[in-house]
Amino acid sequence: MNSGRTPSIREEHARRLVDLARAVIRTEAEAVEALLDRVDADFVRACAWMLECEGRVVVLGMGKSGHVGHKIAATLASTGTPAFFVHPGEASHGDLGMITAKDVVLALSNSGETAEILTIVPLIKRLGVPLVAMTGNRASRLAREADACIDVSVAREACPLGLAPTSSTTAALVMGDALAVALLESRGFSAEDFARTHPGGRLGRRLLLHVEDVMRKGAQIPRVRPATPLLEALMEITAKGIGMTTVVEADRVVGVFTDGDLRRTIDRGVDLRATPIASVMTRDPHTARVGQLAVEALKQMEDHEINALPVVDREDALVGALSMHDLLQAGVI
Numbered sequence: 001m002n003s004g005r006t007p008s009i010r011e012e013h014a015r016r017l018v019d020l021a022r023a024v025i026r027t028e029a030e031a032v033e034a035l036l037d038r039v040d041a042d043f044v045r046a047c048a049w050m051l052e053c054e055g056r057v058v059v060l061g062m063g064k065s066g067h068v069g070h071k072i073a074a075t076l077a078s079t080g081t082p083a084f085f086v087h088p089g090e091a092s093h094g095d096l097g098m099i100t101a102k103d104v105v106l107a108l109s110n111s112g113e114t115a116e117i118l119t120i121v122p123l124i125k126r127l128g129v130p131l132v133a134m135t136g137n138r139a140s141r142l143a144r145e146a147d148a149c150i151d152v153s154v155a156r157e158a159c160p161l162g163l164a165p166t167s168s169t170t171a172a173l174v175m176g177d178a179l180a181v182a183l184l185e186s187r188g189f190s191a192e193d194f195a196r197t198h199p200g201g202r203l204g205r206r207l208l209l210h211v212e213d214v215m216r217k218g219a220q221i222p223r224v225r226p227a228t229p230l231l232e233a234l235m236e237i238t239a240k241g242i243g244m245t246t247v248v249e250a251d252r253v254v255g256v257f258t259d260g261d262l263r264r265t266i267d268r269g270v271d272l273r274a275t276p277i278a279s280v281m282t283r284d285p286h287t288a289r290v291g292q293l294a295v296e297a298l299k300q301m302e303d304h305e306i307n308a309l310p311v312v313d314r315e316d317a318l319v320g321a322l323s324m325h326d327l328l329q330a331g332v333i
Contacts, residue, residue: 024166027158031167032174038151039178045148046106047182049130050081055102057083060091062116064165065108065172072106072176079180080189088116096120099129106132110152110168112140121145134175136168150175209294214330215311215320216242222321223248226255226278230270233257233277242323244308247281251317253310255281287312288322294332297322 009017050057057076061069069085076083086098088107099105105124107117112135121142124131133146136153143149152175158166222240224233226249236245237259247255257277265280288297288309297309301324311320327333 020160024158027156028167028170031154031158031171034155035152035171035175035178038175042148043150043179043182046132046150047179047186049104049132049148050076050179050183051186053081053102053104055082055100055104057081057104057106058099059083059085059106059108060088060117060120061085061108062088062114064169065110065114068169068172068176069106069108071173072108072180075177075180076183079184080187081180081183088114088120091116091120096123099124099127101127101129104130104132106134107142107146108134108172109140109142110136110165110172112137112142114142117142134172136171150179209330209332210290211288211292211294211297211311211322212290212320214294214326214332215288215322216240216326217320220321221318222246223318224257224277225249226276226281228277229273230257230265230275230277230280231272234262234272237262240321242308242321242325244321245277246310246318246321247277248318253285253287253312253316253318254278255283256285256310257281258306258308285310290314290319294322294327294330298324298327298332301327 057073059069059073059076061067066085066087073083073085084098086096091099107121109117112133118141121131125145130147131145133142133149134152135143135149136151137143138149138151138153152168152171154167154171156162157164157168220240222236222242222245224236224245224247226247228236228247233245233247237243237257244256244258246253247257255278257280261280261282265275270280286300286304286306286309288300288311290311290313301307301309308321308323310318311322313319324333
């Protein structure tokens with residue numbers, strides 16, 4: 001809630017705040033840019049193990065690296081690579097049992113000398129589990145013990161004290177995203193696969209809803225025959241309220257007539273009572289199909305700048321109608 005009070009700050013202090021913020025962004029951007037040269041044979045080897053993994057990718061990390069590890073595990077899991085996070089401190093007290101011989105371990109440590117991780121490395125090696133290190137220190141013990149070491153070192157932290165993990169955590173996070181997306185592409189992970197792991201909310205609706213889940217059916221479908229007088233067709237458009245009517249012959253859509261067609265027809269001085277709809281309709285109209293994703297139908301409408309589509313089945317028979325308003329109500333837009 002707005003308190004109604006505006007905090008006061010001196011102009012020179014405001015400039016200093018802006019300069020500091022920009023310096024942080026610039027430093028972290030440089031750290032991310034430097035990662036381009038670190039996508040090397042070790043990165044490829046890490047991907048290969050994760051692609052061949054019959055179990056799960058187990059992500060380890062302490063402190064801020066742990067927070068980043070949580071996010072990397074979640075991103076991997078949501079993009080087709082089964083993964084979960086294990087706290088290294090808890091692993092030494094029973095949670096190590098969550099790691100099996102079919103897994104791959106991804107261990108995050110900026111220093112590469114995190115005691116809680118190094119304590120369990122021998123046990124990981126005894127299981128014969130591939131160990132991937134993501135570290136800022138290639139000379140560290142963790143890097144030496146790893147089967148693949150992904151270098152996420154940074155020239156400096158964005159923190160002016162050089163203490164708070166800032167650039168280093170950003171670099172690790174970005175490299176984790178690079179891993180996830182590389183694996184996603186390699187697996188042929190599709191939008192529908194993604195939707196199955198995100199069934200809730202707007203994203204799930206956009207990716208899971210099909211045309212038949214949203215379309216108008218039965219008596220809700222605007223339809224007239226080719227011989228129907230234009231005035232009666234206009235009454236059908238008004239009654240069904242989606243800005244168009246289909247023109248149907250033997251259950252096949254032979255045309256459509258829209259609000260836009262009406263404006264153009266009136267400009268030509270056409271007799272609304274005597275003119276059959278077939279003489280002014282748009283022939284061979286765009287259609288949506290049963291089984292098609294609703295978001296694909298939306299793209300059709302956007303690409304062709306239209307607001308409604310007839311929906312046909314596999315035999316091209318009319319089975320529904322779909323409008324932008326229907327898609328908006330369903331949360332697809």
